[in-house]
Amino acid sequence: MTGSVFRLGLLMVLLAGITQARGLRADAGTPVLLAAGALLLCGLFAGKVAKGMGLPRLTGYLLVGVAVGPYALGFIPGAGVKGLELVKGLAVSLIALVAGTELHLGLLRRVGARVAILCATVCGITFCVCFGTMVALKPVLPFLTPMTMPQAMAVSALVATVVVSFSPTVTIAIVQETSARGSFTEFLMALVIIGDLFVMVAFALAAGLTRASFGGGLDLGALLGGVGWELFGSVGVGALLAIAMLLYMRGVNRELPLFLVGLSFASAEGGARLHLSPLLISLAAGALIANLDEREGARIHQAIQRAGLPVFALFFAAAGAGLKLDALVTVGPAAALLVGLRALAIWLACRRFAPADDARLKRYLWMGLISQAGVTFGLAALVTKTFPSFGPQVEVLIVAMITAHELVGPVLTRRALSASGEIRADEGVESA
Numbered sequence: 001m002t003g004s005v006f007r008l009g010l011l012m013v014l015l016a017g018i019t020q021a022r023g024l025r026a027d028a029g030t031p032v033l034l035a036a037g038a039l040l041l042c043g044l045f046a047g048k049v050a051k052g053m054g055l056p057r058l059t060g061y062l063l064v065g066v067a068v069g070p071y072a073l074g075f076i077p078g079a080g081v082k083g084l085e086l087v088k089g090l091a092v093s094l095i096a097l098v099a100g101t102e103l104h105l106g107l108l109r110r111v112g113a114r115v116a117i118l119c120a121t122v123c124g125i126t127f128c129v130c131f132g133t134m135v136a137l138k139p140v141l142p143f144l145t146p147m148t149m150p151q152a153m154a155v156s157a158l159v160a161t162v163v164v165s166f167s168p169t170v171t172i173a174i175v176q177e178t179s180a181r182g183s184f185t186e187f188l189m190a191l192v193i194i195g196d197l198f199v200m201v202a203f204a205l206a207a208g209l210t211r212a213s214f215g216g217g218l219d220l221g222a223l224l225g226g227v228g229w230e231l232f233g234s235v236g237v238g239a240l241l242a243i244a245m246l247l248y249m250r251g252v253n254r255e256l257p258l259f260l261v262g263l264s265f266a267s268a269e270g271g272a273r274l275h276l277s278p279l280l281i282s283l284a285a286g287a288l289i290a291n292l293d294e295r296e297g298a299r300i301h302q303a304i305q306r307a308g309l310p311v312f313a314l315f316f317a318a319a320g321a322g323l324k325l326d327a328l329v330t331v332g333p334a335a336a337l338l339v340g341l342r343a344l345a346i347w348l349a350c351r352r353f354a355p356a357d358d359a360r361l362k363r364y365l366w367m368g369l370i371s372q373a374g375v376t377f378g379l380a381a382l383v384t385k386t387f388p389s390f391g392p393q394v395e396v397l398i399v400a401m402i403t404a405h406e407l408v409g410p411v412l413t414r415r416a417l418s419a420s421g422e423i424r425a426d427e428g429v430e431s432a
Contacts, residue, residue, distance in 0.1 A: 008045040008064070015042070015068060015075045035080025035321070036087070039065060040310055043317035056174055056410045058316050063407070065320025076321050084318040089268030090261065091315030092169055093282040097264060098304050099172045100238075100286020101297040102189065111183075114355055115190045122191075122349040122369065123164050123198050129345040130160035130338060137334055143393035154213035155390065158206045162379045162398055163342060165199040166192040167371035167409065168279065173312065174413045176305075182422035184360050188368045193283065195369075200230065200277065203379055207386055214387075234276045238284025241267055245289060249296050257303040261311070319406065335400035342401075343370060360420045367416035371409025372402045 015038050043061045050060025070078040134156035138144040144152045171192045175185055241263065248259055267285075268278040290297035347366040354361035380398040384391035417423050 032083030039317040043313035061316035062320035065317035069321030093264035093268040096282035097286040100283040101290040103287040125349040126345040143390040154210040161206045170371040178423045180417040184420040234280035235284045238281040241285040242288040364416040367412035372405040
């Protein structure tokens with residue numbers, strides 16, 4: 001660990017020198033190349049340091065990204081961080097593909113109904129708590145103050161829907177890192193995945209109601225059509241993706257890691273342009289392959305283990321670099337209140353309504369539901385795009401909450417898996 005700390009410190013000193021030199025020269029390289037190289041190297045060493053301290057590697061990636069990013073030390077330019085959006089889409093697709101290979105029909109039969117009921121309960125309680133808090137904060141939140149009460153309630157419902165969301169990306173990454181296996185891990189993974197499906201549908205409905213409250217009218221047909229296209233269209237494209245993978249593995253069967261990276265990149269970019277969910281596309285593809293041919297599903301799992309480390313390290317380091325620390329200053333008190341109440345609501349819901357046949361679910365499940373990441377970021381950006389008059393201020397509030405959840409959530413998720421007794425290896429997959 002000492003060697004990794006020394007190398008990480010040396011890298012950051014070198015990065016500071018490069019940043020100074022780049023400020024003096026016009027030909028010192030593009031911001032995206034500088035950001036990618038620096039975040040990848042620093043992320044890999046920071047992950048080793050975090051592991052040596054008993055923390056998830058993912059936490060090391062995030063923290064070093066925050067440190068060298070444009071909102072802290074400023075070694076990485078903001079333009080460079082924005083240019084890494086392609087890597088983010090690729091990483092989410094690869095992680096979702098691995099998660100899909102874990103979704104066997106046997107698992108869904110064992111926990112499907114119980115997970116869906118608990119998920120609806122947790123999401124409902126958390127939504128009510130966050131919605132009530134937002135309405136109560138109307139006099140002190142600048143974007144809510146000038147609104148009528150119906151408008152403020154609609155916007156509060158929209159915000160509450162976003163902040164309810166969990167993070168399949170973070171949860172699955174921690175599960176892969178720790179090689180956790182067992183009924184508790186299966187229940188947690190299924191819950192965060194189903195939870196985000198609930199949130200996507202609820203967000204579309206809340207956005208439609210908010211638009212209607214500001215005089216935009218409620219087009220129920222278009223609203224339901226959009227939700228249906230995102231859900232069922234994503235599953236359909238995922239099925240086509242699964243067929244392509246199976247044909248390749250049975251016909252060509254060469255350079256599988258490279259093929260999966262390329263296909264995941266194409267699905268992430270194509271899905272976004274078609275207004276589909278890259279997460280659902282890859283999740284559906286992995287699940288279909290796992291249930292059609294379990295052996296090929298295991299091969300995909302192993303191939304992503306070999307190819308995913310640099311992608312995941314860069315993805316989470318870039319996510320850390322993109323956290324807007326100045327947002328914590330402007331909306332800090334309101335964000336801190338919502339973060340605390342959200343965690344309390346999740347804890348109470350799990351303690352009260354988690355299945356009683358496994359005491360671990362009541363004690364530790366809530367810790368695995370705190371993280372927020374890619375999906376929440378995407379929904380926050382969509383609020384800004386859909387409602388330009390107040391959306392940017394809403395996004396600042398949500399991003400401030402994500403900042404806290406991204407830094408605390410991975411640690412809590414790993415603690416939950418450890419307390420459940422299902423971590424099988426310290427090292428696990430080195431992809432997170």
